[in-house]
Amino acid sequence: MSSGTTPGTAAGPEGAMIPGGGGRLVVVGGGLAATRIVEEYRRLGGDGAVSIVAAEQHLPYDRPPLTKAVLRGERDDSPLREEWSSLDVDIKLARRAVALHLGDRSVLLDDGEELTYEALVIANGATARTLPGLTGPKVHVVRSLDDALALRRDIAEHGRLTVVGGGFIGCEAAASARSMGAAVTLVETLPTPLARVLGTRVGAEVAALHERAGVELRCGTAVVEVRSSRDGRRELLLSDGSVVDATVVLVGLGVVPDTGWLTGSGIAVDDGVLTDARGRTSHPGVWSAGDVARWRDPHSGESVRVEHWTSAADQGTTVARDILGQSAPLNEVPYFWSDQYDRKLQMLGSPEPDDDVELMSVGPSGDRLLAVYGRDGRFTGVVGASAPRWVMRMRNLLAAKGSYDDALALARS
Amino acid sequence: MKVTINTSQCAGHARCNAIAPDVYELDDGGYVLPFDGEVPAELEVSARKGAEVCPERAITVS
Numbered sequence: 208m209s210s211g212t213t214p215g216t217a218a219g220p221e222g223a224m225i226p227g228g229g230g231r232l233v234v235v236g237g238g239l240a241a242t243r244i245v246e247e248y249r250r251l252g253g254d255g256a257v258s259i260v261a262a263e264q265h266l267p268y269d270r271p272p273l274t275k276a277v278l279r280g281e282r283d284d285s286p287l288r289e290e291w292s293s294l295d296v297d298i299k300l301a302r303r304a305v306a307l308h309l310g311d312r313s314v315l316l317d318d319g320e321e322l323t324y325e326a327l328v329i330a331n332g333a334t335a336r337t338l339p340g341l342t343g344p345k346v347h348v349v350r351s352l353d354d355a356l357a358l359r360r361d362i363a364e365h366g367r368l369t370v371v372g373g374g375f376i377g378c379e380a381a382a383s384a385r386s387m388g389a390a391v392t393l394v395e396t397l398p399t400p401l402a403r404v405l406g407t408r409v410g411a412e413v414a415a416l417h418e419r420a421g422v423e424l425r426c427g428t429a430v431v432e433v434r435s436s437r438d439g440r441r442e443l444l445l446s447d448g449s450v451v452d453a454t455v456v457l458v459g460l461g462v463v464p465d466t467g468w469l470t471g472s473g474i475a476v477d478d479g480v481l482t483d484a485r486g487r488t489s490h491p492g493v494w495s496a497g498d499v500a501r502w503r504d505p506h507s508g509e510s511v512r513v514e515h516w517t518s519a520a521d522q523g524t525t526v527a528r529d530i531l532g533q534s535a536p537l538n539e540v541p542y543f544w545s546d547q548y549d550r551k552l553q554m555l556g557s558p559e560p561d562d563d564v565e566l567m568s569v570g571p572s573g574d575r576l577l578a579v580y581g582r583d584g585r586f587t588g589v590v591g592a593s594a595p596r597w598v599m600r601m602r603n604l605l606a607a608k609g610s611y612d613d614a615l616a617l618a619r620s
Numbered sequence: 621m622k623v624t625i626n627t628s629q630c631a632g633h634a635r636c637n638a639i640a641p642d643v644y645e646l647d648d649g650g651y652v653l654p655f656d657g658e659v660p661a662e663l664e665v666s667a668r669k670g671a672e673v674c675p676e677r678a679i680t681v682s
Contacts (some may be wrong), residue, residue, distance in 0.1 A: 271675070594650070595632025
């Protein structure tokens with residue numbers, strides 16, 4: 208594709224690259240956002256040299272299967288693409304960016320290599336939180352493919368799993384471990400699993416799902432001490448005085464954005480790289496996308512860091528378009544799903560755990576759960592359990608910022 | 621352009637339908653209806669976008 212401009216590094220408006228301009232695009236990070244950035248950049252005719260800096264030894268892969276099909280042993284990987292050669296990308300595996308120098312537009316890697324860029328995208332994701340004092344062999348997090356494979360081996364060997372943290376990762380891993388036949392205990396400080404996201408009323412339904420499947424739930428209690436039993440097994444003393452086995456542990460306490468390497472660079476960071484609704488950071492020529500980024504919502508003006516699969520994909524696409532001077536602000540209704548046992552939980556919108564919520568039964572036999580959330584009379588979100596049609600038909604009303612009354616009427620219709 | 625949908629992979633995310641309702645229709649449960657064949661020229665762009673947003677990679681365009 209020819210741009211008709213002088214060849215070389217042609218910068219467009221606000222630092223955008225021009226197709227045919229020939230500048231170098233550097234993407235730090237090797238996950239879904241990075242993949243979508245490069246795919247869209249090439250699709251739109253971007254012909255600069257492209258480098259991906261990926262911290263892991265694997266080519267970009269999909270993370271949702273890690274706590275499901277990969278953990279259950281149904282597959283050993285989940286690559287995002289069958290081939291990369293058609294995209295003409297220099298993929299640097301098992302390399303990390305350690306410093307960003309905005310002045311000379313360069314990124315320093317951990318092996319000393321310096322990459323200069325015309326456009327840089329910070330898309331290096333997040334790191335799983337751990338629990339101080341709960342470390343050592345057979346204590347796991349699940350963030351990477353290697354994490355999931357290591358946890359799988361330990362569950363298979365010991366036939367048991369204790370999950371600390373009842374978020375989505377913890378709930379999905381608990382469900383997968385049960386289906387592998389393991390004895391599973393789940394410890395959560397709040398009164399129910401997923402309470403932090405969905406509130407306790409929907410959380411109680413999730414709790415029932417896990418109890419029916421045979422998971423031993425210990426909710427409303429926290430880990431206070433890691434100790435050894437008389438026969439030398441690791442156990443956890445909980446704040447309610449009870450003790451649970453901790454031979455194999457998964458810590459599922461959320462993630463923190465990987466912004467340490469940007470310290471002192473001048474890029475604005477506040478629990479994530481701050482961007483506008485196109486993914487532009489505080490500095491021209493630098494964008495950010497995915498779990499590491501905190502994007503500004505064009506409606507509320509608030510900056511939010513969303514860890515959804517769809518957000519990483521959509522942000523990646525949006526950033527690639529903006530780099531080529533063709534973008535519009537991202538304005539998608541947030542969407543998230545979680546597979547647990549035979550249920551698919553689907554969430555549209557941005558409900559808060561303390562929103563008003565109304566639970567109803569929907570579906571062909573009236574046995575599927577639908578939860579409709581609202582706040583101050585506004586419709587904020589909807590969650591369904593294996594009820595895709597009933598969730599998805601609320602999308603337009605959410606996009607239109609409809610009222611809670613209208614949402615309830617539509618949900619009941 | 622040809623669209624092939626592996627309906628057994630469809631998980632009801634309905635993102636294809638949100639982007640390209642004229643190509644990807646949903647059944648009463650919210651899952652994508654089978655489609656196997658040529659897409660009219662004027663729908664090619666949206667058909668491709670719909671395939672790209674599928675988290676299950678159930679849609680192939682060629």
